[in-house]
Amino acid sequence: MSHLPPLLLALAGFTALAFATDRQQHDLLGRPLPPSATRALRIAGAAALLLALGALVAWKGWGLGLVMFSGHASLAAGVVLGALILRARAAARAPKR
Amino acid sequence: MGNPRVKTDRKPPPAGRPAAPGIRQSMSGLHTWVGLLLGWVLYAMFLTGTVAYFKDELSQWMRPELPHQTEVPDQALVAQRVADALVAIAPGSPQWSLRLPDARNNSVYAFWRTAAAPGQRGFGEASFDPATGRKVTSRETMGGDFFYRFHFQFHYMPVIWGRWIAGVAAMFMLVAIVSGVITHKKIFVDFFTFRWGKGQRSWLDAHNALSVFGLPFHAMITYSGLVTLMALYMPWGEQAAIRTPAERQQLTAELSAFIQPGKPSGETAPLASIEDMVRHAQERWGRDNVGRVTVTHAGDAAARVAVARGEAGRVSMSPQYMEFEGPTGRLLAVHEGVGAAAETRGVLYALHLGRFSDSVTRWLYFLVSLAGTAMVGTGLVMWTVKRRQKLADPERPHVGFRLVERLNIAGIAGLSIAMAAFLWANRLLPQGMADRASWEIHGFFIVWALTLAHAALRPARTAWIEQLWTAAALLALLPVLNAATTRRPLWHSLAEGDWVFAGTDLLCWGLAGLHAVLAIRTARHQPRLRPARKPDRDPMAGAALRKGEA
Numbered sequence: 001m002s003h004l005p006p007l008l009l010a011l012a013g014f015t016a017l018a019f020a021t022d023r024q025q026h027d028l029l030g031r032p033l034p035p036s037a038t039r040a041l042r043i044a045g046a047a048a049l050l051l052a053l054g055a056l057v058a059w060k061g062w063g064l065g066l067v068m069f070s071g072h073a074s075l076a077a078g079v080v081l082g083a084l085i086l087r088a089r090a091a092a093r094a095p096k097r
Numbered sequence: 098m099g100n101p102r103v104k105t106d107r108k109p110p111p112a113g114r115p116a117a118p119g120i121r122q123s124m125s126g127l128h129t130w131v132g133l134l135l136g137w138v139l140y141a142m143f144l145t146g147t148v149a150y151f152k153d154e155l156s157q158w159m160r161p162e163l164p165h166q167t168e169v170p171d172q173a174l175v176a177q178r179v180a181d182a183l184v185a186i187a188p189g190s191p192q193w194s195l196r197l198p199d200a201r202n203n204s205v206y207a208f209w210r211t212a213a214a215p216g217q218r219g220f221g222e223a224s225f226d227p228a229t230g231r232k233v234t235s236r237e238t239m240g241g242d243f244f245y246r247f248h249f250q251f252h253y254m255p256v257i258w259g260r261w262i263a264g265v266a267a268m269f270m271l272v273a274i275v276s277g278v279i280t281h282k283k284i285f286v287d288f289f290t291f292r293w294g295k296g297q298r299s300w301l302d303a304h305n306a307l308s309v310f311g312l313p314f315h316a317m318i319t320y321s322g323l324v325t326l327m328a329l330y331m332p333w334g335e336q337a338a339i340r341t342p343a344e345r346q347q348l349t350a351e352l353s354a355f356i357q358p359g360k361p362s363g364e365t366a367p368l369a370s371i372e373d374m375v376r377h378a379q380e381r382w383g384r385d386n387v388g389r390v391t392v393t394h395a396g397d398a399a400a401r402v403a404v405a406r407g408e409a410g411r412v413s414m415s416p417q418y419m420e421f422e423g424p425t426g427r428l429l430a431v432h433e434g435v436g437a438a439a440e441t442r443g444v445l446y447a448l449h450l451g452r453f454s455d456s457v458t459r460w461l462y463f464l465v466s467l468a469g470t471a472m473v474g475t476g477l478v479m480w481t482v483k484r485r486q487k488l489a490d491p492e493r494p495h496v497g498f499r500l501v502e503r504l505n506i507a508g509i510a511g512l513s514i515a516m517a518a519f520l521w522a523n524r525l526l527p528q529g530m531a532d533r534a535s536w537e538i539h540g541f542f543i544v545w546a547l548t549l550a551h552a553a554l555r556p557a558r559t560a561w562i563e564q565l566w567t568a569a570a571l572l573a574l575l576p577v578l579n580a581a582t583t584r585r586p587l588w589h590s591l592a593e594g595d596w597v598f599a600g601t602d603l604l605c606w607g608l609a610g611l612h613a614v615l616a617i618r619t620a621r622h623q624p625r626l627r628p629a630r631k632p633d634r635d636p637m638a639g640a641a642l643r644k645g646e647a
Contacts, residue, residue: 003457003458017288017289018288018289021286021288021289023289023290024289060410063411063412063413063444064410064412064453064458067412067448067451067454067458068457068458068461070313070314070317070465071314071458071461071462071464071465072461073313074310074311074313074314074461074464074465074468075461075464075465077288077310078306078310078464078468080289081289081291081306081310084289084291085291085293088291088293089293092293
């Protein structure tokens, strides 16, 4: 076990949660997803985050596990937002100029 | 951070709740002013505290004469070596204590109470070479401990004052966090929202993202920071409950592994083998996980030895130690638990310092704490961004605006310059100079004062750009300076696998890049924020804001 699986899970989780928001569906897909898909993304995202927490707690116990989960979750959320920003910037630049 | 126009005009509060209309707006106002008033203090506390997560590594980098430690030396042997040295250096000392080398420390820091005249309390301190047990001969420096201590007690003032200021600032921070969460009602809806190039709206999005993503950390670090100094801020409970010396001793035992000296017997008796005592502790806690050895009245028949457990992998700073009889080495007691209240404090204390971390977790701490720094920074800048659009005459802003604007430049960009200058001073000040360690620190403050003067004299935008570039240059050239002035340039440390030196050099470049990007963006961005003809642009800015809302 290492720090990589929980980080990847957290990244996947926040990516799914991002796709479950109206704004990102509009920006990334150009149309809203059906409510069932949105719900599935939300559940998958939450499940991935819980799995990351579970993996860390199983590995290091509750004390360290919670601390590490908090760090990975913050980092993953930041990375996902950063990726969304980069993508939106690239998209905004491409068609206009 | 709140923007009343955006936040409150949109959705009227539900009918039938007359008290509701004001709450978000008043919280927004509270957040704005509480955040601003001590914002620069908080920014400095956040940034120096962030760097302090690597204080041990930084201390190693600032003492390049100490060789790179490839593996942790046997702590039992080192403890004996340094104990022998201390017996010789501090005869008759009522108490001395040494911190053993571990994965992050390549020297042994020890301090001792001097056996001065009764009623006087004198201290001595030194760092020792684990391999020889002799005092290390490296340049005189406070190392990373300067940032660590500055972070909660500042400098050039009595320690207690500094800690009170830090406490008030932390209290403000706590208010800012709570009021900020209330103001920012759409935390989940806007979780992944960032609208680029929309001026104030973008600043707000950035500020929100930095705050929300790290919210568990920001809340924890602020609250636990207050807990670390709670005995200073709220001593009354302790004063009421702890009255006798015996009770005080019990309290100390619950809070730290520094055993307190009792009365010496007057009978001389040499210490038994410290090595054996540390071996005993190693069997219990692991080879590299002994933290500290404290001895009272070494050389006296009443001597006591405490061998404390290290901090790695344990989310609690509550003391765990084995207590031995000095002259015989007989194990007297193993202290491994404290009461619930003391343990609560121990856990919060540990969470704040993060010293239990493996290297990945330490980087997580560093990054999220850096986000917290940026949260404070964006909040401060936003105060001016938001008000610049409403200035009657942008060429002649009122005095409050000018003050905040200039303090922002020196408090944010200037602090980066000053911190880099501190590291430059470490490499450039001549060895053997009188008060060398103090002059490194004076250098930090002199440079910081110069950045304030610069910020006051130059036009604001130019000052930002010049200071950000200066910080970028100082940081980018630091590895070069290190290569020129020490025998441990980057290529050498990379080849040796010396990640303390290589990591510091590379981190400097990373931070230099960050400052360069900020400088470039400031240079490009300003015309939008400060239009030449204000009346033409204002409706557009408003339109952009409203559009960004949709």
